[in-house]
Amino acid sequence: AKVIKLHHLNNDDPFDNPTGAMATVFKSLVEAGTNGEVTVQTFPNGQLGKDAEVLQQIKAGVVQSGIHSVGGFASAYPMIGVLDMPFAFPNISSTYAVFDGPFGDRLAGDIKARTGLEVLGFGDSGGFFAFTNSKRVIHSPADLDGLKIRTMGLDTHKTLVSSLGGQPAAIAWSEVYTALQTGVADGQMNPVPIVSFAKFDEVQKYLTLTQHLFAPYVWVINREFFDGLTPEEQAVVRYAARSAIVAGRGMARVIEASDRGLPHLAQRMEVYTPTAAEREAFREAAQPAVRKVIVERFGAEGEEMLDAFLAAIEATR
Amino acid sequence: MITVAIVFFGLLLLGMPIGYVLGVAGVTGLLQLGGWNFMAMAPKRFFEGLDLFTFMAMPFFILAGEIMNRSGITERLIGFAEALVGYLRGGLAHSNMVASVLFAGMTGAAVSDAAAFGNTLVPAMVRKGYSRPFACAVTAAGSIIGPTIPPSNLMVIYGSLMGVSIAGLFAAGIIPGLLVALLCMAVIAALGRRLRLPKGEGGPSLRLILRSFRSSLLAILMPLIILGGILGGVVTPTEAAAIAVLYALVVGAGIYRSISLQDLGEMLVRTARITGVVFLVIASASILGWWMTFNQIPQAIAAAFLALSHDPQVIIALILGLLLLVGLFMDINAALIILAPVLAPLTVTIGMDPVHAGIMIILALNISLMTPPVGACLFVLSSVTGESIERISAALWPFILVEVGVLFLVAYWGDLTLYVPRLLGF
Amino acid sequence: MEADRTNLQHALGRFVAFSVHLNRWVERVCALLLAAMVLIVWFGVLSRYVLHLGETWSEELARYVMIWAALLAISAGAQRREHIGVEFLFLRLPATVRRVLRFAVDGVGLAFFVFMAVFGVGMAVTGAHQYANIFGMTMLLPFAAVPVAATLTAVQILAVLARDLVAGPGIPPGRELEGAA
Numbered sequence: 001a002k003v004i005k006l007h008h009l010n011n012d013d014p015f016d017n018p019t020g021a022m023a024t025v026f027k028s029l030v031e032a033g034t035n036g037e038v039t040v041q042t043f044p045n046g047q048l049g050k051d052a053e054v055l056q057q058i059k060a061g062v063v064q065s066g067i068h069s070v071g072g073f074a075s076a077y078p079m080i081g082v083l084d085m086p087f088a089f090p091n092i093s094s095t096y097a098v099f100d101g102p103f104g105d106r107l108a109g110d111i112k113a114r115t116g117l118e119v120l121g122f123g124d125s126g127g128f129f130a131f132t133n134s135k136r137v138i139h140s141p142a143d144l145d146g147l148k149i150r151t152m153g154l155d156t157h158k159t160l161v162s163s164l165g166g167q168p169a170a171i172a173w174s175e176v177y178t179a180l181q182t183g184v185a186d187g188q189m190n191p192v193p194i195v196s197f198a199k200f201d202e203v204q205k206y207l208t209l210t211q212h213l214f215a216p217y218v219w220v221i222n223r224e225f226f227d228g229l230t231p232e233e234q235a236v237v238r239y240a241a242r243s244a245i246v247a248g249r250g251m252a253r254v255i256e257a258s259d260r261g262l263p264h265l266a267q268r269m270e271v272y273t274p275t276a277a278e279r280e281a282f283r284e285a286a287q288p289a290v291r292k293v294i295v296e297r298f299g300a301e302g303e304e305m306l307d308a309f310l311a312a313i314e315a316t317r
Numbered sequence: 318m319i320t321v322a323i324v325f326f327g328l329l330l331l332g333m334p335i336g337y338v339l340g341v342a343g344v345t346g347l348l349q350l351g352g353w354n355f356m357a358m359a360p361k362r363f364f365e366g367l368d369l370f371t372f373m374a375m376p377f378f379i380l381a382g383e384i385m386n387r388s389g390i391t392e393r394l395i396g397f398a399e400a401l402v403g404y405l406r407g408g409l410a411h412s413n414m415v416a417s418v419l420f421a422g423m424t425g426a427a428v429s430d431a432a433a434f435g436n437t438l439v440p441a442m443v444r445k446g447y448s449r450p451f452a453c454a455v456t457a458a459g460s461i462i463g464p465t466i467p468p469s470n471l472m473v474i475y476g477s478l479m480g481v482s483i484a485g486l487f488a489a490g491i492i493p494g495l496l497v498a499l500l501c502m503a504v505i506a507a508l509g510r511r512l513r514l515p516k517g518e519g520g521p522s523l524r525l526i527l528r529s530f531r532s533s534l535l536a537i538l539m540p541l542i543i544l545g546g547i548l549g550g551v552v553t554p555t556e557a558a559a560i561a562v563l564y565a566l567v568v569g570a571g572i573y574r575s576i577s578l579q580d581l582g583e584m585l586v587r588t589a590r591i592t593g594v595v596f597l598v599i600a601s602a603s604i605l606g607w608w609m610t611f612n613q614i615p616q617a618i619a620a621a622f623l624a625l626s627h628d629p630q631v632i633i634a635l636i637l638g639l640l641l642l643v644g645l646f647m648d649i650n651a652a653l654i655i656l657a658p659v660l661a662p663l664t665v666t667i668g669m670d671p672v673h674a675g676i677m678i679i680l681a682l683n684i685s686l687m688t689p690p691v692g693a694c695l696f697v698l699s700s701v702t703g704e705s706i707e708r709i710s711a712a713l714w715p716f717i718l719v720e721v722g723v724l725f726l727v728a729y730w731g732d733l734t735l736y737v738p739r740l741l742g743f
Numbered sequence: 744m745e746a747d748r749t750n751l752q753h754a755l756g757r758f759v760a761f762s763v764h765l766n767r768w769v770e771r772v773c774a775l776l777l778a779a780m781v782l783i784v785w786f787g788v789l790s791r792y793v794l795h796l797g798e799t800w801s802e803e804l805a806r807y808v809m810i811w812a813a814l815l816a817i818s819a820g821a822q823r824r825e826h827i828g829v830e831f832l833f834l835r836l837p838a839t840v841r842r843v844l845r846f847a848v849d850g851v852g853l854a855f856f857v858f859m860a861v862f863g864v865g866m867a868v869t870g871a872h873q874y875a876n877i878f879g880m881t882m883l884l885p886f887a888a889v890p891v892a893a894t895l896t897a898v899q900i901l902a903v904l905a906r907d908l909v910a911g912p913g914i915p916p917g918r919e920l921e922g923a924a
């Protein structure tokens with residue numbers, strides 16, 4: 001039988017997190033749909049190595065498939081950074097349309113051409129990014145002035161924070177909790193479920209739903225392995241992944257809405273959603289600066305991809 | 318799997334360096350999986366196994382220790398400790414344990430503690446007449462207090478992995494951490510006569526204490542400044558290790574004027590060599606660890622273990638046995654990521670509080686840091702002091718026994734562990 | 744016959760001398776890298792409080808410098824036989840058996856590092872197509888630490904073998920690193 005070893009970043013429990021739901025649904029649909037000819041073996045919690053490292057294992061065919069964070073995926077396909085254009089999406093449902101539609105196909109095609117990896121789809125890593133901090137409610141960029149905000153090492157994220165007046169701080173993920181607790185950093189940015197999983201509500205007071213970024217999961221499969229499947233099996237894998245992504249999105253929304261998401265955080269933190277006018281102020285401060293970084297980094301191709309991205313979002317309005 | 322085990326134990330017994338043994342066994346496993354692609358995994362794991370910012374604390378603390386030793390800071394600190402408790406039998410060994418508790422506030426990893434004390438307190442204890450294996454054993458035993466009392470890297474990983482309150486885990490670690498210290502001190506006291514631990518002349522003297530306090534003031538300030546830096550939100554625990562180097566350098570070279578640039582070069586070289594020895598083991602272990610993960614061996618062992626009984630009390634004992642067993646051979650970060658998701662749900666079904674279960678699992682893994690053949694704290698101490706791991710282990714077993722006792726106490730007496738978290742409202 | 748033997752011994756001796764020299768330089772590089780690592784972390788703290796640079800690369804750069812320093816130092820450990828093993832059984836064996844075993848074990852260790860050097864080159868080459876977060880840098884340079892360090896370690900293990908051959912039996916088997924100065 002053919003075995004798909006599937007890497008993902010969280011627990012296998014389908015009711016715990018989006019990738020757990022995706023992996024479980026995928027396994028069930030593939031194994032049932034191929035009558036056990038293709039089996040799926042899951043490797044949760046990044047057991048096989050860091051995200052970027054497992055990507056290389058998939059390229060080498062040691063592992064067959066993986067659901068990757070944008071941060072890890074950038075090591076193989078830096079241009080994924082165009083998705084870091086802040087304040088681009090009007091709402092969460094437009095992210096589905098953009099990544100399932102022609103733009104998603106175009107991005108998948110470019111990824112395949114440049115990395116040789118077959119893309120099975122783009123999942124939901126927990127919705128939009130929000131800012132948390134320990135100092136004050138954030139209504140406008142001025143409120144971020146002088147706050148030390150922990151970000152990943154990505155130029156785009158760093159520029160986003162500094163364009164809003166914050167001071168980006170480099171802190172290893174393993175030390176973020178302690179850093180927020182003691183005040184080495186005043187705040188950080190992540191999707192709501194991650195804020196909740198990482199227990200940042202224990203060490204942060206204010207949560208602002210700026211919805212500034214949407215970082216999808218990139219789900220890839222080794223190309224030789226995929227080409228080695230029969231057309232029927234390929235079709236099963238495709239629809240299984242598509243369904244799994246829908247399940248993952250559902251789980252992300254459920255978590256956000258449940259006692260492990262916003263309602264939970266709202267009991268422990270002061271939650272604020274910026275008004276449309278305040279959001280516009282954020283967007284005006286951040287977008288030009290980040291666009292400049294994207295163009296500098298990825299050149300004309302990057303700008304073209306970025307414009308296609310923004311046009312696809314516009315089309316969903 | 319049997320081939321890999323034979324290679325591992327065979328080479329180990331033939332005296333091959335463990336860093337080589339782990340690598341050769343790992344590569345053997347990869348060769349069995351077949352294909353060039355698998356072999357290419359070896360250098361990759363070798364690299365990635367070290368790619369962790371928090372690992373930096375270890376060389377930093379070794380370097381800080383080098384500077385403190387060479388500049389006389391250690392000497393003064395020991396002088397102060399001697400004045401306080403030197404008249405007691407095994408006074409310095411007790412001070413070592415107390416210092417571990419204080420140091421625990423500054424570090425999140427046991428290897429940092431082993432590195433810092435192995436390079437300062439162990440030589441000092443040896444000079445005062447303690448046997449080197451015993452001095453190492455005391456330091457190894459104390460080193461697990463560091464990640465048991467907050468802050469703790471392992472608790473942060475566990476909390477975010479299993480959805481357990483990290484602040485709750487931090488609070489719950491305090492009593493077990495203090496218990497480890499107290500009971501290890503009881504061991505030191507009990508062994509004092511039989512091992513003929515050194516004992517100073519006369520009784521306590523206030524004049525002597527004041528005098529040594531004055532002469533060691535700058536040295537005593539060091540831990541306070543660093544701890545203040547962490548709690549005051551200036552630096553993270555790993556950065557604090559680099560600040561310790563800075564402070565030692567300022568005091569040693571700037572104020573005491575007792576180290577030269579050439580000294581510094583020698584200290585850097587020695588630190589690098591010790592780091593190389595310890596990190597080779599970590600890097601090679603991650604090759605073998607990947608092979609085990611890929612074949613889902615830890616999960617298979619766990620399944621076999623846990624199938625033995627359905628009685629909650631027995632299951633707890635099985636979990637502890639399993640963690641200690643896996644901990645003999647596996648790096649604790651890998652063991653935690655692989656085993657915690659298997660074991661934690663089980664503890665929930667038998668009705669354990671998640672924070673309580675978390676502390677139990679973390680403490681068991683911490684103890685494995687000093688059990689041979691693969692125990693990071695043992696390697697740090699062996700490498701820093703030049704003492705063999707066999708001789709350290711021989712002196713260590715009473716402490717391990719007591720710490721396993723604390724582990725079982727923590728496991729079966731939930732109210733004890735949960736006292737502080739409940740007090741704080743978790 | 745006798746002349747051949749002294750020639751061989753002479754060559755081995757020169758190789759051993761070379762390895763000592765090489766190691767001295769490697770150790771110097773390690774010391775510099777370690778110093779750099781300390782400075783980078785200091786700079787990271789400083790940039791957060793005093794300079795307000797908002798840089799985000801210091802954390803990643805410090806990690807790569809640490810890996811280079813630690814991996815290069817493995818060869819120093821090999822040259823001085825400082826890598827830790829479990830020797831209680833080994834030390835109970837008769838001297839001749841010990842000598843043969845030590846050669847065999849060193850040979851296996853040598854094979855391991857040659858393996859790591861060869862496959863490490865492959866990894867470094869593919870690293871040219873992987874990107875670090877900082878400065879748009881590829882992973883070629885960080886990954887190169889593995890093949891470079893493995894090659895140096897293989898050379899030092901060979902030198903240790905040569906040293907044992909030249910010195911003949913009776914060389915102490917234990918590690919040479921002594922306690923803190």
Ligand code: NA
Binds near residue numbers: 425426462464465
């Ligand atoms: Na601690």
Ligand code: NA
Binds near residue numbers: 647688689692
């Ligand atoms: Na162990």
